[in-house]
Amino acid sequence: MTSNGAGVDDRTVAALTEVMSVLDSVGRVRDAPGLYLVVSSSGSEYLVDMAEGRCECPDDSHRPSVTCKHRRRVAFVIGERPILEWANQDALDDQFGLHVEAEPTRAVPDGGVAQATAGKDSVPQSSNGPLTVELDDDPRTKRAKREAIDTSFLQKPGRYEVHSASDSVYEVDVLEETCSCPDDASRCKHLRRVDIEIRAGLVPRPDGRLPDV
Incomplete structure (x- = not known):
């Protein structure tokens, strides 16, 4: 990350950099628009419902006022939320968007977005x-x-x-x-x-x- 990332919410940093796999066509989410499975590096698996804005993880369940890192990761991967300018490509998890047929977007200096x-x-x-x-x-x-x-x-x-x-x-x-x-x-x-x-x-x-x- 660049120094411009200072002060950014820890969950956002984790959503961009931690090893996670976002899946949209297996198991419970097969043929289920808006549903995604997020698998962490530890093997934990959470169901994310983007339409309802919910995740199975404890952070989301116990802190309804925040958006967990898994929901944020899905939003970045599917292009719903642009990747922040300070997030260098080499800092992103190598699994970023690997299993989802979608194109992430990236924020640009003029406030717009572009294909990542x-x-x-x-x-x-x-x-x-x-x-x-x-x-x-x-x-x-x-x-x-x-x-x-x-x-x-x-x-x-x-x-x-x-x-x-x-x-x-x-x-x-x-x-x-x-x-x-x-x-x-x-x-x-x-x-x-x-x-x-x-x-x-x-x-x-x-x-x-x-x-x-």
């Missing part, structure tokens, strides 16, 4: 390169292109090692279309990034052969 981007660790964008974000890209594809992800060929057939900006390491199998990351989407951002780099000739093909020159 991957910040200073983003991959530089060219006007026509393979990592250029297109208007019709879905949120995971946008993250696959924007984020500082390092991809390398691991072994045949079609296995790759992916290093994220948070120093997490995942194994992607492009033939089985699987990834060792916790995202349960059919095609996570790591799998999409590897596919993009293969097609662009930036990494060896699944058979281990170097890209055609």
Whole structure:
């Protein structure tokens, strides 16, 4: 965080920086608009009802005058509440918005909001390169292109090692279309990034052969 974050409510800081996963399509929240599951780093799971403004956590239940960190996290993730200007991208939890098909927004100096981007660790964008974000890209594809992800060929057939900006390491199998990351989407951002780099000739093909020159 930057020094501009001084004085900001502790629950807001926690909502932006603590390790939490927000889920919108599993278990109790499957096909339930407005309901989200928030899983903390300790494994505790809380149901958040954004329509009713409620959370199952003790903080929300016992202090009705405040908004708990879980409700705040959901609001940031789904773009209902813009990420504050002082919140640097590298300070955000790496799981931020990973499991929800929504785009966070970021506050800008003139008081408005803008789509949140991957910040200073983003991959530089060219006007026509393979990592250029297109208007019709879905949120995971946008993250696959924007984020500082390092991809390398691991072994045949079609296995790759992916290093994220948070120093997490995942194994992607492009033939089985699987990834060792916790995202349960059919095609996570790591799998999409590897596919993009293969097609662009930036990494060896699944058979281990170097890209055609």
